[in-house]
Amino acid sequence: MERTRGMGIRARIARRWENFGLPLLFFVLLVIFSTLSPPFRSAYSLISNFRFSSFIGIGAIGMAFCIMNGDFDISVGSMLSLVAAMGSSFLPKIGGVSAVLFTILFSTFLGFVNGVFVTKLRIPAFITTLGMMFIYRSLAYIYTNNTPVYIENPFWLFLGNGSVLGVPFAIILMLICYVVAFLLLRRSPFGRYVIAVGTNRETAMLSGINVDRTKITVFALVGLFVGIASVVISANLGSANPGMLGQGYEFQVITAVVLGGTALGGGDGNLWGAFFAAMILTYLKNGLGLMQVDSYWQFVAVGLVLIFAVALNRLKFTLLGQRQA
Amino acid sequence: MKKIIVLCIVLMLIPLFLFAGTGEKKEGITIGFSLWTMEFTFFQNLEKGVRDACEKFGYEYVMIDQNSDPQKMAQDLNSLVGQKVDGIVVTPVDPGAIGPAVQNARNAGIPVVCADIGKSGPVNALLISNNYEGGQLAMEFIDKQMKKKSSNTKKVGVGRVQPQWTYARQRGQGFMDKAKELGYTVASEIVVAVPSAEGGYDTMQQIMSAVPDVCGVFFASGREAVGAANAVKAAGKDIIVVGYNGDPEELHAIEDGILHATVAQQPWFIGYDSVRIMKEILEQGKEYEDAVVPVKVELLTPDNYKKWADEAEKRRGTPAY
Numbered sequence: 298m299e300r301t302r303g304m305g306i307r308a309r310i311a312r313r314w315e316n317f318g319l320p321l322l323f324f325v326l327l328v329i330f331s332t333l334s335p336p337f338r339s340a341y342s343l344i345s346n347f348r349f350s351s352f353i354g355i356g357a358i359g360m361a362f363c364i365m366n367g368d369f370d371i372s373v374g375s376m377l378s379l380v381a382a383m384g385s386s387f388l389p390k391i392g393g394v395s396a397v398l399f400t401i402l403f404s405t406f407l408g409f410v411n412g413v414f415v416t417k418l419r420i421p422a423f424i425t426t427l428g429m430m431f432i433y434r435s436l437a438y439i440y441t442n443n444t445p446v447y448i449e450n451p452f453w454l455f456l457g458n459g460s461v462l463g464v465p466f467a468i469i470l471m472l473i474c475y476v477v478a479f480l481l482l483r484r485s486p487f488g489r490y491v492i493a494v495g496t497n498r499e500t501a502m503l504s505g506i507n508v509d510r511t512k513i514t515v516f517a518l519v520g521l522f523v524g525i526a527s528v529v530i531s532a533n534l535g536s537a538n539p540g541m542l543g544q545g546y547e548f549q550v551i552t553a554v555v556l557g558g559t560a561l562g563g564g565d566g567n568l569w570g571a572f573f574a575a576m577i578l579t580y581l582k583n584g585l586g587l588m589q590v591d592s593y594w595q596f597v598a599v600g601l602v603l604i605f606a607v608a609l610n611r612l613k614f615t616l617l618g619q620r621q622a
Numbered sequence: 623m624k625k626i627i628v629l630c631i632v633l634m635l636i637p638l639f640l641f642a643g644t645g646e647k648k649e650g651i652t653i654g655f656s657l658w659t660m661e662f663t664f665f666q667n668l669e670k671g672v673r674d675a676c677e678k679f680g681y682e683y684v685m686i687d688q689n690s691d692p693q694k695m696a697q698d699l700n701s702l703v704g705q706k707v708d709g710i711v712v713t714p715v716d717p718g719a720i721g722p723a724v725q726n727a728r729n730a731g732i733p734v735v736c737a738d739i740g741k742s743g744p745v746n747a748l749l750i751s752n753n754y755e756g757g758q759l760a761m762e763f764i765d766k767q768m769k770k771k772s773s774n775t776k777k778v779g780v781g782r783v784q785p786q787w788t789y790a791r792q793r794g795q796g797f798m799d800k801a802k803e804l805g806y807t808v809a810s811e812i813v814v815a816v817p818s819a820e821g822g823y824d825t826m827q828q829i830m831s832a833v834p835d836v837c838g839v840f841f842a843s844g845r846e847a848v849g850a851a852n853a854v855k856a857a858g859k860d861i862i863v864v865g866y867n868g869d870p871e872e873l874h875a876i877e878d879g880i881l882h883a884t885v886a887q888q889p890w891f892i893g894y895d896s897v898r899i900m901k902e903i904l905e906q907g908k909e910y911e912d913a914v915v916p917v918k919v920e921l922l923t924p925d926n927y928k929k930w931a932d933e934a935e936k937r938r939g940t941p942a943y
Contacts, residue, residue, distance in 0.1 A: 341704035349697045443813065444785045445718045447742070458722050533696055534719035535742065538786050541692050541716050582694070583701060592660065592687040 318609065319557065319573035326577060330584035337587050344465065346580050351471035352533070354575035355526040356546065357553040358478045359408070359519035361571045364554050365482075366515045367495040367563030368422035370411060373523050374546035375433035380404040381527040381537040382437050385446045385453065393452025401524035407433065408520020412513035430547070437539035445538040448531060457532025467529050474525065475572055482568055491515060495563030552599075553578060556606045558613075577602065651709070651904060652682040653897060654702035658715040658739065659690045663869050664844070664889050665713065668737060670938055671893025672711055679901055681708075692716040699723035703730050709900040710734045711893075718742050718786055733903045733910075737896040738889070740789045747899050747913040749892050750789050756885040756919040757796025757840065760864040763883050763921055764838035765804050767862050773837060779810035779829040781822060781841040781850060793842040793866055793885075809833040814846050819871075822849025830857055838862035844869035844884060851880040868922060868930075870943035876927050883923045886930060890938050892917055 331338035356373060363370050384400030391399070411429055415422045448454060459466045482488035490511045493501040502508050531537040555561060556577065557570030581602060585595045655672050659665055669685065676683040684707060688695040695715055702710050703726055710727055714720045717740030724734050724743030736748040764778060778801050782794040798808045810829045814821045822841055826849065829836060839861060841847035847865025854861045865872045868886025875881035899915070902908040922930055931942035 336701075336705040339704050342701060345697070345700045345704055349693070349700075352693060442785075445716075447718055447721075454722065458726075530693065533722060534692055534716070535721035536716070536718040538692065538716055538718060540784055540786065541719075545691075579697075583697065586686045586694075586698060587701065587705075589685065592689045595689070 319567075319570050319577065319606075322606070323573050323577050323580070326580055326584070330580070330587070334584060334587045337584050342583070342587075344468075346583050347576065348465040348467045349533075349583075350576040350579035351465075351467040352526060352530050353546075353549050353553050353578060354471045354572055355474050355522055355529065356550040357557070357571040357575050358474055358568065359522035360550040361554045361557070361559055361566055361568055362478070362482070362491055362515050363422075363519050364551075364559050364561060365495045365563060365566040366491050366512060367498065368415065368512065368515070369551070370408075370422065370426045370516060370519045371547045371551075372411060372426040372429040372433055373519065373550060374543035375430045375437065376404060376407050376520065376523050377527040377530070377543035377546055378537070378539050379433045379437040379440070380407065380524055381531040381542055382441050382446050382539050384528070385448050385450075385531055385537045386441070388448065388450040388453060393450045396450070397453060397456065397528050400528055401521060404524025404527060405517050405520040408523070409513060409517040411520070412516030415516065416509040416512050434539070441537075441539045443539060445536045447536045449535075453528065454532050454535065457529045457534075467533075470525070470529065471572075474522065475568065478522075479568055487511070487514065492565050496565070549578070552603055556603055558606075558610050560610075574606075650680070650682055652684060652705075652707045653900060654705065654707035654710045655683065655685045656688060656695060656698045656702065656710065656712045656714075657685060658688050658695075658713050660687055661690075662845075664867055664887070667938060667940075668713060668889035668893040670940070671890035671895075672737065672897055673893075674890075675894045675897030679897065681897070688715050690715050692719045695720065696723045700726060703727050703732060706730075707732060709904055711737050711896045711900065713737045714739050714741075716786055717788070733900065735896045735900050735903075735910075738892050740787060741912075745912060746903060746910040747896075747915055748789075749896050749899070749915045749917055751887045751892070751919050752916040753789055753792040753919075754796035756866060756887075757793040757798075757842070758800040759885050759919070759921045760793075760840040760866070760883070761797045761800035761804065761806070763864055763923070764840070764862050765806070767882065768837055775835045775837045776806045777809040777833055777836050778806050779812075779833060779836045779839040780808060781812055781814045781825045781829070781839065781843075781846055783842045784813060784817065790842060794840070797840045797842075809836060814841070814843070817843060817846065819845045819849035819852070822846030823853045824849075826850035826853035826863075827857075830854070830859065830861075836861060838864070840864045840866075842866050844872045847881060847884065848872055848875045851875055855880050868920075868942075870941075873922070873927055873931060873943035876922065876924055879924075883921060884927075886920050886922045888917055888919070890934075 380400050380403050384396050387396045411426055414425045457467055461469060490506045493506055494508050494511050498508055553574040554571045556574035557567050559566030582595055585598055653676050657665055657669055673683055686698040688698060692715055700723055710732055721743035724745055727734050728744050733746045736745050738750050741748045780794050780797055783790045801808050810833050812825050814825045841850050844865045844867030848871045851863040854863055862882045865881060865884040868884055872881055872884045903910055934942040
């Protein structure tokens, strides 16, 4: 946490918001829904929603790195569908552990491919990954002949549904992923390169940073976390449906990252913000559903929360005199 | 940084300790209903059937919309388990993906009945239209119409639904089996990629391009059939188009003379009978395990669709179209 000594009062408030804003918003959300809808506050519901927030939360890690690095990857939903379908199809032949490892490695490779196309073909990442989005989804259809893959392997299913000492494994996995990602971003040179390239590519290059290598590694990281998320999500559903799995996933994770306070223009971001944003989005939708709010109004609510949080972030940037998104 | 982490953990734990309860159960029977979407008339009628049954039997009723999202579907089912409802009725957007959530409900002692679409996992029962028979009715109608015409062509086409809707796929299978039985050739079989009127329109154009002398087509979903009928009208061709569902837009299309027939399902009955079966399980201790309960379908043509619509309106209390 950056020190606030020497800052004006408004800058201090902005810095406090940066550190505590989303946890506070999450807490307020919990209190409101717990008051308005008693079923929401059962321990079962709270823990269940925490588990479901891991599906967006894990994917948001890679996307946060990507956006901090100054890029987008909108192929993540289709990538998730393809790797889950392929990986789960191998379960009867190679077993649970090998299939999970294959899924994560294959997904990392697909992210690597995205990175190579972006850096070597010099096509903007949005356009490149838009094309890859169609390719990955189509490959998922072709590979499975447009038929869902049903999952019965106990190891795979455990990853999305099992618990350790009463704590859902998906939550434990998400927390581990966030700690590792935090250390990578804040305690390693690679993390500084990611932010430097996202802040100013030319300056980073002149500083001796290998920009292409950094970008390719970031895209591979996106693939890595998508691979982990694909296993957890498909395990929770007990199937990998090429047509339905991952639909809209890219928008969910981008929303979580932006809501979490990472600037769309690149540069420094807020990894833990993405963590809380994923939880806010999950709990918000569940709370509104339990209150019998019409589904279309739920979308309105999510949109308003996003605009509100981004507006506050822009205000924060202004008060701190930082470069805006 | 440590202070932030500590503060965040405290903020998260406070509501769990202060507010978390055991999820006290309401008195009386509560039915939780998780529905694919409220966007289409079919599902609106199905939901009304569930709601009317709950009202008639004196049950509390909780409905959650899946918003056509399989992940939300699983989350909603878990949410109903957390609310400790007495029974769950579900119309799943992805029937293959409810297995773990259904197992969770059954582990909690909550029976699960699927209202249409399909099932996976240890459900107590599935109520679904007799889709195979419906497909056969569609082909029999086309054959009857072709016998009135002087044309010799015996080629038909079919626009099928996506593979994950395994029970709805039986519509296409029933149609194709009856076509072979009656001496027709299924010259084109296409899965409608985008389940919508636009998808039906595009698929029909593909069929007409691939098989210029096709005499009749069957689309296994109502809105797709209406799209296909519009494509035929736009092309100025004389092709018999039959749909499936009995949606308002199909009835309008029959009235306008662009759609020749449809196979009507009974969504209100499916919803109502799902709760009736739940009542048998909860109050009478009747055993249902992985049971499939077929619901009759009916062929609607220009001769009888108005009478069917009037009867449906009397039953549901809302106009059929």
